[in-house]
Amino acid sequence: MDGKFDWLIAKAAAQPGPTLRVAVIHPVDASSLKGALDAAQAGIMTPILVGPIAKMSAAAELAGLDISGLVQIEAPYSHAAAARSVELIHEGNADALMKGALHTNEMMAEIVKRAGGLRTDRRMxxxxxxxxxxxxxxxxxxxxxxxxxxxxxxxxxxxxxxxxxxxxxxxxxxxxxxxxxxxxxxxxxxxxxxxxxxxxxxxxxxxxxxxxxxxxxxxxxxxxxxxxxxxxxxxxxxxxxxxxxxxxxxxxxxxxxxxxxxxxxxxxIVLGASVPIILTSRADSAEERLASCAFASAVAHWQRDQP
Missing domain, CATH: 3.40.718.10 (Isopropylmalate Dehydrogenase)
Incomplete structure (x- = not known):
């Protein structure tokens, strides 16, 4: 890490109140899982892994990552993981979303649905x-x-x-x-x-x-x-x-x-939905993934304080 976002990570970790509960959508590769773990270890967010548990566990084992302490919710494939993650927001069981190993369009299709999505009066x-x-x-x-x-x-x-x-x-x-x-x-x-x-x-x-x-x-x-x-x-x-x-x-x-x-x-990140959405790329470094989580956390806490 080169430290460019140390200030942002420190700000997110110091936010008052509970950490951001983030539904991580279909994290079946090492980079998605490591990003979630790094953010949890930094005190920025509490990840909820949503996807095929067998595949997530296999990816974690292959990468030498321990995800046993994280909440894992079964969803058999990527589209189902996106839909279930949106449901978690509606149920009040998650505060933000994070893209895992699925295409952005697949994730956004669930988010922008007029019925059951996360639309607001704003453009995302x-x-x-x-x-x-x-x-x-x-x-x-x-x-x-x-x-x-x-x-x-x-x-x-x-x-x-x-x-x-x-x-x-x-x-x-x-x-x-x-x-x-x-x-x-x-x-x-x-x-x-x-x-x-x-x-x-x-x-x-x-x-x-x-x-x-x-x-x-x-x-x-x-x-x-x-x-x-x-x-x-x-x-x-x-x-x-x-x-x-x-x-x-x-x-x-x-x-x-x-x-x-x-x-x-x-x-x-994506704004304009009812919650922040962490939109990472496969090419992102570990620090950039962590910074995206910190950015979303800062925005979520700021939005809570607005009248």
Whole structure:
């Protein structure tokens, strides 16, 4: 572990009250099981393993992991595990979900069901939390994993969810940059029109809790030198906490470029459902999985304290 998320893990472990009860969906591989065990040992969450018990036990034995002390609930296959995990939320027996060894679409299909799912009045969205030596503070990016080509209504909730996530980890109020290819509102670039509308929505109180500006090109969002060169006046430019991207490709590529080329570490969760959802990747390191659990714990505790 490189320690980039030590502050977040420590915050989650120090939360008052009981630890987060997390239904881990179909954890039939070593990385899913180890992520759950690491989070339990760090005092961040109490895992509930939901899946085929024989397969989970075999995977644990092969990896040299002891899961005998964890609650295990039988579900014969991945789709059934997702459905049973959602039921645990409705029953009040779990506080969050964590993706195991199943496809994201399979898990989300149960979560977004209109009858029996975990929908709220918000659009669900994914938030990356990145820590890199190339930037002076943590950086949130949304949405690079869930909403493919979001319309303005979806972008409103993507922005609000990201603001709430930032506030939950003590970035308050966060500075939000709505990204496009230019800082000018240009009718031939739809993302600049959406950015301008989102800023006005923030002015009118339709988006709360953050300082929102856009459109901004990426360099203007994060580089004070670029801001000075272009002479831009903005309360966000050069010091953004949150980057809202125009489409999934932009967010996914941006987060992965920072990860693979700039040495960033990344955590990721889904917000907008009735509970936080920990969305890990097979390529995540042990620290990144632990950080995602800590991120979800911080958000869940923050949400409980809201009026």
């Amino acid at each position: 969205s994914h938030v990356f939390l990145l820590s890199t030596a190339g930037y002076h503070k943590p950086l949130l990016i949304s949405d690079g994993a869930l909403n493919i080509v979001p319309d303005l209504t979806s972008k409103r909730w993507i922005t609000q969810n990201a603001i709430d996530a930032a506030r939950a980890i003590d970035i308050d109020p966060p500075k939000v940059a709505i990204l496009s290819a230019t800082e000018e509102v240009d009718p031939i670039i739809p993302s600049t029109l959406d950015a301008a509308a989102l800023c006005k929505m923030a002015d009118r109180g339709q988006i709360k809790g953050g300082v929102v500006d856009g459109p901004l090109a990426f360099d203007l969002a994060v580089s004070p030198e670029s801001v000075a060169t272009k002479g831009l006046k903005s309360p966000v430019a050069g010091d953004a906490d949150i980057l809202i991207v125009p489409a999934i490709e932009a967010g996914n590529m941006l987060a992965k470029q920072l990860d693979y080329l700039a040495g960033a570490s990344a955590a990721g």
